Each structure stands twice: as C-alpha cells, then as structure tokens.
Amino acid sequence: MLPSQLCEALAARFPEAVLARHTYRNDATVTVRPEGLLAAARALKEDPLFQMNFLMDLTAVDYSAFGKRPPARGAFPSSGVEVRPEDGVPDEAPWPGPAVGERFEVVYHFFSWPLKHRLRLKVPVGEALPEVDSLTPLWAAANWFEREVWDMFGIRFRGHPNLKRILMYEEFAGHPLRKDYPVNKRQPLIGPVN
Amino acid sequence: MFGAANFLTSKLESAIGWARKFSLFQYPFVTACCGMEYMAAACSHYDVDRFGAGFPRFSPRQADVLFVVGTISHKMAPVLKRIYDQMTEPKWVVAFGVCTCTGGFYDNYATVMGIDTIIPVDVYIPGCPPRPENVLDGLMKLQEKIQAQHSRKAVLPAQRFYAPKPAV
Numbered sequence: 001m002l003p004s005q006l007c008e009a010l011a012a013r014f015p016e017a018v019l020a021r022h023t024y025r026n027d028a029t030v031t032v033r034p035e036g037l038l039a040a041a042r043a044l045k046e047d048p049l050f051q052m053n054f055l056m057d058l059t060a061v062d063y064s065a066f067g068k069r070p071p072a073r074g075a076f077p078s079s080g081v082e083v084r085p086e087d088g089v090p091d092e093a094p095w096p097g098p099a100v101g102e103r104f105e106v107v108y109h110f111f112s113w114p115l116k117h118r119l120r121l122k123v124p125v126g127e128a129l130p131e132v133d134s135l136t137p138l139w140a141a142a143n144w145f146e147r148e149v150w151d152m153f154g155i156r157f158r159g160h161p162n163l164k165r166i167l168m169y170e171e172f173a174g175h176p177l178r179k180d181y182p183v184n185k186r187q188p189l190i191g192p193v194n
Numbered sequence: 195m196f197g198a199a200n201f202l203t204s205k206l207e208s209a210i211g212w213a214r215k216f217s218l219f220q221y222p223f224v225t226a227c228c229g230m231e232y233m234a235a236a237c238s239h240y241d242v243d244r245f246g247a248g249f250p251r252f253s254p255r256q257a258d259v260l261f262v263v264g265t266i267s268h269k270m271a272p273v274l275k276r277i278y279d280q281m282t283e284p285k286w287v288v289a290f291g292v293c294t295c296t297g298g299f300y301d302n303y304a305t306v307m308g309i310d311t312i313i314p315v316d317v318y319i320p321g322c323p324p325r326p327e328n329v330l331d332g333l334m335k336l337q338e339k340i341q342a343q344h345s346r347k348a349v350l351p352a353q354r355f356y357a358p359k360p361a362v
Contacts, residue, residue, distance in 0.1 A: 176303045191311045
C-alpha cells in the first residue's frame with residue numbers, strides 16, 4: 001500500500017483516535033491518541049490490510065526544549081569549555097513541532113514483511129502522567145525497546161511484563177535523555193564524581 | 195659475591211625482571227570498538243608473541259597485565275575494579291585507547307572519565323583507536339617499566355599506586 005493510502009486507511013478505521021497524519025518522501029506518519037494506541041496497533045498487526053508484523057523501532061522524543069535556544073551558560077565539566085549556542089538557532093520553533101502540545105511523544109516504526117510497506121506511529125504523552133499502553137503482548141520486540149524508553153525518558157508502559165532499567169544501573173536517579181536532566185550531572189557507582 | 199655490591203642478588207633481580215617482562219599473561223578487558231584494534235594488534239600480523247604477551251588468559255587470577263580496551267561506563271566500573279582486585283601481584287594495567295585514558299570525547303552521564311579514577315594505570319596508550327605500532331610501543335614501555343622495577347629496589351604495590359590529582 002502507498003504511504004498516503006496507509007494514512008487514510010488508518011484514519012478511516014479509527015477516526016476518533018487519529019489526531020494527525022502526513023506523508024513526506026514516502027514516509028507515512030500517523031499521530032494517535034494514547035487511548036486509541038492499543039486498538040490501532042492491534043489492527044496494524046492483525047488486519048490483512050496492514051499486516052505490520054515487524055516492529056522496527058520504538059523510541060521517544062522530549063519536546064520540552066524543542067526549537068529553543070539553549071541557555072548561554074554552562075560548560076563541559078572536564079575541560080571547562082563553555083557551551084555556546086550558535087547564532088543560527090532561533091528562539092522559537094521553526095517547525096510546528098508535535099501535533100499536540102504534550103511534552104513527550106512515543107514513536108513506533110512498523111514494517112510489513114508480506115506487503116513491504118512501513119508506517120510511523122506517534123503517540124503524545126503528557127508530563128503529568130507519562131504512561132502509555134505496552135505493545136509487548138503484540139510484538140515481543142517491544143519489550144526491550146520499552147524498557148529503554150522507560151530508562152532514558154521515564155515513560156511508563158502499562159502492562160509491560162518487566163519494566164525496569166535496561167541501560168543504566170538501578171542506583172541511577174532520573175532519566176538522562178530528558179531535556180531537564182542536568183548535562184553535567186554524574187552519578188558514579190565508585191570513584192570520584194567527574 | 196655476597197659483599198657490598200650484592201652482585202648475585204642484583205643479577206637475580208635483573209633475571210626476574212627479564213623473565214617477567216617476557217612472559218606477560220594479559221587479561222583483555224574488552225568493552226568497545228578498540229577491541230577490534232586490539233585483536234588486530236594481538237594477532238599474527240603484528241604478533242605480540244614477540245614480546246611474550248601472546249597468551250591472553252580469560253581469568254584474572256592467571257593474568258599479569260590488565261588490558262582495559264574500550265570505554266568504561268559507570269555501570270561497568272565496579273566490575274573493572276573487581277577484576278583488578280582479583281588479579282594477583284605482581285600486576286600491571288594498560289589503558290588502551292583514549293576512552294580508558296581520559297574518557298575521550300565522551301563527557302556525559304554514562305562514562306568514566308579515565309580508568310585511573312578507579313584503578314592504578316601503568317601505561318597509557320592513547321588513540322581512537324591506537325595504531326598497532328602505538329600498541330606495541332606501549333607494550334615495550336611496559337616491559338621497560340617491569341625491568342626497571344627489578345633493577346632498583348623492589349617496588350611495593352602501595353608505592354606504585356596512582357595518587358589521584360587534587361581537585362581543581
């Protein structure tokens with residue numbers, strides 16, 4: 001199926017769940033409400049129209065600093081080199097950014113081996129309760145991806161069988177890919193803080 | 195023979211140093227991309243067996259030299275320390291690649307900024323990754339160091355221990 005047809009088919013199937021859709025250079029992107037994620041994902045996997053049997057990627061984006069100029073202070077702790085934003089970076093977002101003004105977006109990339117088409121699904125996630133449904137029951141590949149997103153972004157996945165950190169150690173406090181994680185904060189298990 | 199010059203004991207010390215520097219059993223602690231370069235340097239093309247270091251032991255208790263090859267993360271740091279503690283004296287540590295020397299270009303939440311913040315290091319081999327010639331140069335420097343330790347008075351482990359730089 002063509003990317004635009006994919007978008008339209010999913011939007012026709014879930015008119016109340018799909019928030020936005022667009023295609024760009026044969027990449028189809030559909031933004032779905034968190035409440036409609038599980039139904040849409042199940043349809044993508046099981047419907048003969050889609051047959052998305054391969055979850056290629058699952059990640060997240062923190063839009064809290066998107067398009068904003070970084071503060072003109074701070075330095076790399078080891079070298080003392082100052083962090084200097086380039087003048088070309090605008091203060092306001094040049095691109096409208098996420099479809100909904102939520103802080104996070106969880107991004108899923110699906111591919112269909114039988115039909116050879118692919119689709120990107122985005123789910124806005126709020127800052128107050130960063131939680132979405134787990135897709136591990138549908139794609140086993142989601143298991144470790146969701147653990148990574150939990151580790152790096154602090155987004156919880158409802159129904160995940162084993163939601164614990166995968167990259168960082170359990171003693172680590174915070175989620176390092178959140179934009180408000182201090183860039184020079186170090187939490188060594190042993191040795192000096194440097 | 196046992197007079198003031200201590201001819202025999204000094205010769206014996208020198209012989210021990212010679213024997214030790216040419217029978218380095220290395221423990222390759224390989225964590226990252228430098229490992230490929232280490233394998234290339236350790237195999238027959240560059241042939242570290244010429245320096246008596248061609249016999250990697252994958253048990254720290256049987257090893258003399260700890261080759262720390264690749265980036266060490268904070269999660270891995272306690273493991274590295276434990277491996278070092280499990281090695282028996284005499285033991286030496288080689289920091290292979292710039293990540294183990296200083297942290298390299300990683301300056302973030304995950305990376306140890308140089309393994310000398312955790313364990314003492316005898317030889318630093320910088321490079322990203324180091325050239326095999328550089329590795330062999332480091333190996334020869336380690337041999338010189340081992341020989342020198344036995345040419346002078348015996349060096350205690352505590353004297354060898356690296357004192358960290360004072361905080362600036």
